[in-house]
Amino acid sequence: MLVCDCMGLDFDEIKEAVREHGDDIEAIQDATDAGTICGCCAEGECEKVDITLQEAIKRALEELE
Secondary structure, eight states: OEEETTTTEEHHHHHHHHHHHTTOHHHHHHHHOTTSSSOGGGSSOOTTSSSOHHHHHHHHHHHHO
16 A cells, blocks of 8 residues: 655555554654655645555554444
8 A cells, every 4th residue: 555656655664664653744754754755745735655654654543443
């Protein structure tokens, strides 16, 4: 499941960052560079990805509970 097209990041990579940083989006972006190039995946909607960064963080937190 693609989360960031520019960086080629998938959900598992975001989930690992969430495991380390919780819901701190800035720390997750620092660790993965997600949403730091075009910013589309960090917005509410993005046609380039399967799931936005915010949605991926929420799903990862749910899965890690």
